[in-house]
Amino acid sequence: MTHRAYDVPMAGGPLKLGRTPLVMGILNVTPDSFSDGGDFSALDAALAHAEDLAAEGADIIDIGGESTRPGSDEVSVQDELDRVMPVLDALAERGFEAPISIDTYKALVADQAVQAGAKIINDVQGLQRDPEIADVAAHHSTPIIAMHWDTERDTARDLIDEMKRWLSRSVDIALKAGIARDAIILDPGFGFAKSFAENYELLNRLDELHALGFPLLVGTSRKRMIGNLLDVPPKERVSGTIATSVLGYLKGGHIFRVHDVRANRDALRVAAATLYGPPQLEG
Template identity: 80%
Template sequence: MTHLRYDVPLRGSSLSLGRTPLVMGILNVTPDSFSDGGSYSTIETALAQARSMVAEGADILDIGGESTRPGSDPVPVQQELDRVMPVLDALAASGSQTPVSIDTSKALVADQAVQAGASIINDVRGLQHDPEIAAVAAHHGAPVIIMHWDTERDTARDLIDEMKRWLDISIAIATQAGIAREKIILDPGFGFAKSLAENYALLRRLDELHALGFPLLVGTSRKSMLGKLLDVPPAERVAATVATTTIGYLKGGHIFRVHDVRENRDALRVAAATLYGPNGGSTENG
């Protein structure tokens, strides 16, 4: 398929989304994330990982201070701030020019993070958890990533139809708060309140979400949909992640949120070259 083109404004720049896929590197500064919990819990290790991902081709860094793995405990606002703010401050002090998204569902964390240099607010609860987070994004002019996570979905109804219905609610919250439509990115929420079969149906039918009219972020990296299928731990799910990333791109995905930047970047370059030619997928959008 031909990739739809979007330009998402950032402070002083923009994300040009189309043929050229963008890679978002995951930087969890948490002790309990399912794949890398505790690995980057100091400023030094977090900065080193950030530099490594940028060197491997990350276009965006996604920093999160609260795990959303199944069974994880909620994190108080101050604890989440204590985890993410020193890393954001250190990145700013280092002179990093790579756009940063803050992975949070809390308005206060989002507000402080954007003031510290984050460009994007990535809300896994789709602006439906903290009623103030959309207002924070609008106030700062920050783009939002709206993820689908509907724990009350009617599983007897069509998966994609139900996702569109729930996402329409989040989109309405965003626009009513004053967030411009060009600053909205959708994440279908692989692994969140979806069965194993539903995750693969979603990947197969991902292109149906283009009807909503927004760029798509695909986040399948090392997730249980791969582990349950292959019966392997998170560290051994890299090749499987690359497969889902490639399929997601072929289905029209724009941004790919991953732990393993180089492997996914290489796969995406091959996929883009296959669709658009060796130059069309890496040097131009459309």
């Protein structure tokens, strides 16, 4: 399919989404994330990993201070700030160039992070847990990613129809708060309140979500939908993740949130060259 083009307004210049897939590198500064919990919770390790992700070609770095793995405990606003703010401040001091998104559903964390230099807010609760986060995004003219996570969905109804209905509420919250329509990105929320089979149905029908009229972020990296299928632990799910990223791109996805940047970036470049032709190379 042909990718829809979007110019998402962002501090420092618009985020151009379309035929060229963008890769968002994951930086979890948490002790308990499902794949890399504790690996980058120390400041030096977090900073080094941010630099590694950028060197591998990440277009965006997504920093999160609270795990959303099944069974994880919620953390307080202060604990989340204590985890993410030193990293944001240190990256700003270094003149880190890749745009940073803050992975949070808490309005206060989002506000502090944007003031410290984050350029995108990534809310896994789709603005429906703490609606004031939409006010923060509107106040700072910050693009927002609204993810689908509907724990009360009627599973007897069509999956995509229910997702469209829930995500439309997220869009309404954003627009009523004053967020520009072109500053909204949607994430279908692979792995969140969806069964094993539903995740693969979603991947197969991802293109149906374009009817909502917003760019799509695909986040399947190392998730249980891959691990259960292949019977491998999180850090051995790279190949499976690449397959889902490429399939998501072929269904019109724009941004791919991954742990393994270089591998996914390379695969997506091949997929883009196949769909639209390779770039002209010198020599």
